[in-house]
Amino acid sequence: MKWVASGLRTGIKTTAYPRGAENAPGVTPGLPLGAALGEHAATLAERCPTHALAHAQGKISVDYRRCVHCYRCARGVPQPLAWKPGYEWAGSRGGNELGAPFARSIHVLVVDAGDCGACLNEVRQLNNPYYNMHRLGFFITPTPRHADVLLVVGPVTDHMRAALKKIYDAMPTPKRVVAVGACALSGGVFAESFVCGKGVAELLPVDVEVPGNPPPPLAILHGLLVAVGRAAPAALASSGS
Amino acid sequence: MDCAALKDRIEAGWPGRVRCRLDAGARVNEVTCERVLLAELCARLFHDWDCVFAGLIVEEGADAWQLRYVFYGERDAGWVHVLVAAPLADSVFPSIAVEAKVFAADWHEREAEDLFGVHFEGHPRLGDFVLHDDAWQEGVEPMRRGFDAAAALRDRRPAADWRPRRVVQESGAFVLPIGPKFSGVAESVHFQLETVGEDVIRSWTRLFYKWRAVEKLAEGKRVEDALLLAERFAATTAFAHGLAFCQAVEAIARASVPPRARVLRVFLAELERLRQHAGAIQEICESTALVVANSQAGLLEEDLLRASGELTGHRYLFGLLAPGGLATDLATEACREALGEAQGVVARLDALERRLKVSSSFLDRIEEVGVIFPRTARAYSLVGPVARASNLARDLRRAQPYLGYESFEFDVPSEQEGDGYARLRVLFAEARQSLRIMEQAAAALREGAVQAPVALVAGAALGWVEAPRGATFHWVRLDDQARVARYRAVTPSFTNWHSFHLGAERFAFQDFPIILSTFDLSAAENDR
Incomplete structure (x- = not known):
């Protein structure tokens, strides 16, 4: 009884997203915005360790698949890039094979393919009362046989390749793959070596891409909403114009 | 002596x-x-x-x-x-x-x-450890100088007949395999539990599914690029590992860190410890299926992630550290606000602990399971909350102080029993001590520079930090171009996982997830 009372006393904590915006401070690290920087563009692009920044004619463009939140474009430079707040970052590749019947009930299988722990920890937060993804009809399942969506974090290490492929093959169709985090999208700081490739798409057909290092819980939620056609996908790059 | x-x-x-x-x-x-x-x-x-x-x-x-x-x-x-x-x-x-x-x-x-x-x-069990025998042949030596880390190894001859070792030979004995993919949201690890019935007689953990060869990748890199790897191989404790790496580099260069940066580093390291401990407590509540406690601890972890994000821009404190101090200054006022948030969280953690202590259904699951005896803790040189719950009150902040920890007042909590409940109590007690240190750090903040110039030279040094999960040691050698020639990270999960099987054996199957959660082990941190 004491537990019930203490639970009730806590009140409702759940975010308004996706019906409204979530503006609480600290829910997202943001992402850098492309910009016209003139002569500084080349030096700034060189600072980026994962080549997420490219420059042409004095303009910086950002490839969000590669951004690892090192802040080198934001700190210690004369003309830093502005970072946009927000969290609706997920991009989509191709159509939605799941269709309407799945829109309000999907079972998600989460596979760690070499994650550093941060993406996985942000996925874990989706079950805390702030995000409570059950209210949207999203459930985590431990078995591929019940899964509609495969959510992969990590750059896909050599030792996880076989397991990941087996898991995907064991899922019934229709199914979608959501790749979460810079490592899953591009290999991040671990690409490219004898034990890590350039992300999930080398092995499986990826449908939804959620950038970030790690993407905050709301961005992962957006990715799942995109996967079932309940939210519009975002662009995975910022061009600077 | x-x-x-x-x-x-x-x-x-x-x-x-x-x-x-x-x-x-x-x-x-x-x-x-x-x-x-x-x-x-x-x-x-x-x-x-x-x-x-x-x-x-x-x-x-x-x-x-x-x-x-x-x-x-x-x-x-x-x-x-x-x-x-x-x-x-x-x-x-x-x-x-x-x-x-x-x-x-x-x-x-x-x-x-x-x-x-x-x-x-004389070592009885060499082979099939980091490099799985069913994926690589013997004779592949990736840390050797001649091995090209950037290129895929073309000649792969995995052992086709590889089978895990079975020890228990008895009629009716069987093996329960778990993972590498298991449970809802869990890291990739493989366990084998051998039994003839209810109790786990022998357990075996197969790790390194997540091996990214971070130590090899760091070789040849500039210091600032190797730091990205140090921060990102085990990002739930990113700050501690980045700090250990920076301290090694600073020791090589004989660079001193400005006072404000030292105090801010202490503040952030303790914020990270508090957040990681809140997360570990949440996982323990989750493993015992105590729904309200799970939710409440989950709120606390998210509150601290948000406080970290608001203070530094990043929820896992990425991009703050730089050799010689910090890459950016933090406003003193913002630190005080984060401190206020941490005080609120610790007050609610205390309330949670008081309720857990009188919840008999919870205590039944966690008391006297997963016992690590003090002599085992010493023999295995265990570290962190796991060691301190087994009466080994060792803490690098005390034993070998860095960053000026000797001038902070705090206790090193320890317990005698070495069971799951003792480990949980240590986590709660350490969260309070972290807050104490954060309060002293916030009061000690004076205006000043946060980064000193670092003149990199060739050399090697050890950096050490009491990370949230325990002692971590980072060895860095720089060559005469100031590139990383050798990087070695000894992590608390690697040290403690070595003893985990002893905690899991002799207990029933249904205790296994609970025991695992009370060890607060990270496969990312172990595998590197």
């Missing part, structure tokens, strides 16, 4: 046969000995002279191996680095895990054998 007295003892023990060089400033005794003396010397250090085994660092020189066995004592006793060398062609060393009974060295030797191809005589 201080480090000078230790030097005398070592020299008196093997007159003329060991060379001992004391760096009094760093309190490091570098002892060079022959291979035949290694086990004897390590045994004396570990069993008689109260030195703890920190780790083994293997380095491949131009024509010789150098193996560095790092030990440390309390405060003035300082550090002992035992060095043995051998020509590259002659790579057989005694196993100190076996001969000197320094069990903590067991996994270090296995890793070195797998990745470098050096052999440890």
